[in-house]
Amino acid sequence: MSDPVRDVRPLLRTGAVLGEGPDATVPEHYGAPLREQRHLLEGTSVVDLGQLELLEVRGTDARSWMTTVTTQVLADTPVGSSASLAVLSPQGRVEHMASAVVVDEDALLLVLDAGARAGLRRYLEMMRFAARVELTDRDDLRVLGALAPADSVLPQLGLPAPVAVWSEPWPQLAPGGIAYGPDPEDPVGAVLSVFEGAALTQLPWRSEHLAGMSSWEALRIADHRARSAREVDERSIPHELDLLRTTVHTAKGCYRGQETVAKVLNLGQPPRRLVMLHLDGSQDVPATPGGEVRLEGSEGKVVGTITSAALHADLGPIALAVVRRAVPLDAALSVQVLLGGADGESASMWIDASQEPIVVPRDHGARPATAKL
Template sequence: MPETDRHIRPLLSTGAVLGDGPDAAVPAHYGAPLREQRRLLDGRAVVDLGHFEVLEVTGPDARSWMTTVTTQVLEGIPVGSSASLAVLSPQGRVEHLASAVVTAEETLLLVLDAGARAGLRRYLEMMRFAARVELTDRDDLRVLGGTAPAADVLPELDLPAPVAVWSEPWPQVAPGGVAYGPDPDDPVGAVLTVADADALAQVPWRSDHLAGMSSWEALRIADHRARAAREVDERSIPHELDLLRTTVHTTKGCYRGQETVAKVLNLGQPPRRLVMLHLDGSQDVPAAPGGEVRLGGSDGKVIGAVTSAALHADLGPIALAVVRRAVPLDAALAVEVPVSAADGETSSVWIDASQEPVVVPRDHGDRPATAKL
């Protein structure tokens, strides 16, 4: 199905309030976002990720070829294994991110963010050459998110058997990985269940079975997980977003962008760093992606921008932002929040923010393990 024709119908539309930006096709919530988030945290609800896209890679060379053209090792791992992977530019910039599941000896399923599949497929088609692989858009499949496989979360629904289940022991460092900062507090992780879309549409869903995308984003932000559609821009290198923790295998051998990964890891520091912000909620105005982050206050120097924001059931208003590396870890920050007036005019208010480091600057005496050039 052409990307422009891909239509997504929410699994449950009763009470649904659709999201915006990359999440405009699925519900942000069903009328009670914090209660939904609590159910998601407690393992009693799943999230409709119907806008996420699935690409299948099959063939005798599927795993060895994908190991060559991405940052991850997929060859030799057991069927059923999950991994995160990236495709980098020759300069080491992040171009694509995907969650991969080995579903058979010669088959991989890649789960991608909304709108990301077409670009990755174009790159893979260019790199296929003589490799014995086939690429197939799987619009017959749909993705559910949760803190456990969907069938374990909702056993009463008799859900269709999954085609794949992706998970990883976040924030544990994957083989070949390197952590660029501390582990998040009380991480809950993420599990993606991929199943037949038509069968899922026939399930008798109720609002208490589902949590909206705002709940999924709140848990992701609290877990310090970067997302392709939010945190990645044209300048991003993996070190800035702590992607070396699970997504980049630093010792596997050649891949595009490896030289930049190794040089920054062994000899330098990333120019920017991901940070989680705890926002002052007293003004009752929600932060949003794109808001400026300034040092000290509204009159301070612009040092970055908000990439994701949410209201967390336990932590209150939180956000992820990408800021300059040199910003002190204990510096007070201010975040810009656009506010629309009744006459249509837009102004900005500034809310105070404190940092929870995700990526920590390192001096020459405190470096992660080295990577091979």
């Protein structure tokens, strides 16, 4: 279970409409979501990601120890380098995800989704044993998101030098990475800039400086990137979400859950797969996480669930969903959209959706013929 979301005040309150769920403490938009998304794409605005939590891992053994307890290789990586990592269960299911930056020779800074830090910290404390490391919650820091380092996006604002900057060349493979599907079309990537929080709150923010979370989520969905707070559930294994691309190093030494990763990679197929959906926008009704995905209309078989949804400035209404592996890649789907009833009871309608594959069946080559007895 996730821990309660921290009380974070938005950098700008004027015109701010707060989000929901894990993003309830930051603005979903400031009154013009599509215009804000354009500014973000043009590299003239940033996103307030104050809901994200930061954990510092410091000590002589910080990088070597994190290499042993996560899915990523961090030992001997250069200062300033970035990586994505995960912690898996013994059965190979995703328990924690984080973005990591090497801030100096003896320290890593982990950026986690809202409510995720406490659980990861508990696990790391259990695994510390004799390792020379210290774990510190860094609530003095705050994250801004953009398509480039925030201080270069808004040079006129007078942002201080960032404490750390995380980025990776998505969708290119990280060292030890393997793609489970095609690259997204026209990916834009993401850059997280970490600042001293007190310094950010003192700046003269205006609405043209900021885009809301609806813009950030639209670009993330179009980039085919899974998010811990949205796409991961108690059944998720990395292959289903294309996490082997950058988050799981498939050639490193032993780590918890490695047997499942190797077995599915080399011999099997993940039971589910992440897919991006292009939704019929003629009904002008937004999809929401939790809606059912069915084959061929409301009477069809339930084959998955919407995990994220947004309105993209160019692509229109889009969503991420986790569906069963057996769903054909070209199958026509219908998505459940939840409506509020006049009497307070929930109602729903169904809209058409087409697939853009993210995870596809892996070809393991020809299998040997079964011997006849």
